[in-house]
Amino acid sequence: MLGGGTFLTQNKVLPGSYINFASTQKASAQLSDRGIAALALELDWGPDDKIFEVDSSAFSKDSLKLLGYRSTHEKMKGMRDLF
Numbered sequence: 037m038l039g040g041g042t043f044l045t046q047n048k049v050l051p052g053s054y055i056n057f058a059s060t061q062k063a064s065a066q067l068s069d070r071g072i073a074a075l076a077l078e079l080d081w082g083p084d085d086k087i088f089e090v091d092s093s094a095f096s097k098d099s100l101k102l103l104g105y106r107s108t109h110e111k112m113k114g115m116r117d118l119f
Contacts, residue, residue: 073118081105092119 081104090102095115099107107116 075118081111090115095119
């Protein structure tokens, strides 16, 4: 872009392309701490034949007790990604 800057009329004397970019208002998506995800997985941890709920704070604090692995264990990567 030659000349640069903001312009409103065609009064430029330098040859070249003058481009004025006007964008629409930015879309805003507010992230929320609420939401529900359901996963049906066959894994080697957790209660058998039972649906149970694990939220983000329980996963961080009690994952060893609830799931059999610390939240930092490689097998918990999918759960970390979910939260």
